[in-house]
Amino acid sequence: MIDEIDRRILMILQDNARTSNADIARAVSMAPSAVLERVRKLERKGVITGYEARIDPSKVDLDLTAFTFVKTDEPVGAIDTGQQLAAVPGVQEVHYVAGTAAYLIKVRAPDTRSLADLLKVIGRLSTVRDTNTTVVLQTVKETGALPLGSLPQPGEE
Structure with a gap:
């Protein structure tokens, strides 16, 4: 299971996987070393499965x-x-x-x-x-990003 900080880190990385640990740390009010450890843990657990460039x-x-x-x-x-x-x-x-x-x-x-x-x-x-x-005649929206920030969490209404 991931907590709210992990969720915020994942949202930042989905938006731009090249965001530095320092920038992520500022966004989630943590030390860069703590963010790096969380990202590595998310990778080890298979939550983050890879990084790729989006090509037009x-x-x-x-x-x-x-x-x-x-x-x-x-x-x-x-x-x-x-x-x-x-x-x-x-x-x-x-x-x-x-x-x-x-x-x-x-x-x-x-x-x-x-x-x-x-x-x-x-x-x-x-x-x-x-x-x-x-x-397809025209693509209105195409994304590989998951809606991590918009879904209700268990117990929320």
Whole structure:
């Protein structure tokens, strides 16, 4: 379980993972060494799983985003196809879902021709039976940040 100070540290790091320990320490009214120890503890516990740069997809010619439902013939609960989907270049996210499809995947491609090629690769997987793709016209919000500061805590109303 994390306490309020850990939550505040996580919110700061989600906003900018390059924030210095000294700046975090000032924000949470702690010594930098104490903040460093808390961050290391959060890493050891697996709360913080890594750090990454956010890249503007349009600056690296990956302007097209699409979401694809993937139907499979694998048994309920099996995720072998999901692991194969995760290995396909261009697939950003793979979610095992309830409903008529087994997976919902997020893909990025330079253009519709590249998306068609990507869907061919996915369609060649032996357990894939059908796909249904929706192309994104405009993204209003996209984030990997969790809503740590806005959710009620246990016991709060």
